[in-house]
Amino acid sequence: MKVDWRTLAFFASMFVLMESVWNGGFFQGALNGSGLDPTSLPVILATSTLISQFISNVPFVALYLPLLYAFDGSVLGMMALAAGSTIAGNLTIIGAASNVIIVQNAERRGVVVTFTDFIKLGAPLTALNLLVYWIYLSSI
Numbered sequence: 001m002k003v004d005w006r007t008l009a010f011f012a013s014m015f016v017l018m019e020s021v022w023n024g025g026f027f028q029g030a031l032n033g034s035g036l037d038p039t040s041l042p043v044i045l046a047t048s049t050l051i052s053q054f055i056s057n058v059p060f061v062a063l064y065l066p067l068l069y070a071f072d073g074s075v076l077g078m079m080a081l082a083a084g085s086t087i088a089g090n091l092t093i094i095g096a097a098s099n100v101i102i103v104q105n106a107e108r109r110g111v112v113v114t115f116t117d118f119i120k121l122g123a124p125l126t127a128l129n130l131l132v133y134w135i136y137l138s139s140i
Contacts, residue, residue, distance in 0.1 A: 007104065011097055014059040027063055038064075039071045041080050041137055045130055048084030049091065057085040057096045076137060083133040091126040093118050 021027050031038045031047075038044070044064075052060045061081060068077045089096025093103050093115055103113050 004101070004104070007101060011056070011058070014056060015062055018055070018059045018063040022063055022066060028067065031067065038067055039074065039077050041076070041134065044068075044077055044080040045084040045134060045137075048081055049088045049095075049126065049130060052085055052088030052095050053092050054094075056094060056100075057088045060088070061085050076140065080133070080137055083137065084130070087126055087129040087133070090129060091119065091122045095122075 036043045038047075048057070048060060048064065055063070064081055064085075068074075068081065071077075086096075089099050093099045093113070099118075103118075106113055
């Protein structure tokens with residue numbers, strides 16, 4: 001079995017970048033300046049799903065978790081973060097590291113999964129999942 005060092009290096013660098021973003025205060029400043037409550041259920045679900053599309057879900061959790069701890073660290077907030085960041089992988093290929101790895105391996109075997117094909121199925125699935133999670137988490 002070969003180790004995919006490029007993919008490992010890429011995701012390791014994402015964690016270094018997230019630590020730098022946190023230490024630089026950019027993320028906290030962006031959320032504070034937005035007027036949004038970073039502990040509210042809709043904000044956690046939306047930001048974890050959307051921002052994961054740019055930085056992947058696991059690095060996003062590494063970035064958002066200290067913010068939750070700083071504000072309240074509630075179990076509900078943690079559950080919302082887990083839900084939103086997990087279903088982020090349903091929306092696009094880059095929403096989750098596992099998607100990137102699977103698509104790369106599929107391409108090596110001659111199967112092409114395009115971004116467009118992925119999002120055609122992923123967008124409605126993600127929207128439905130977000131609705132279900134929001135209803136469920138709002139009820140507890």
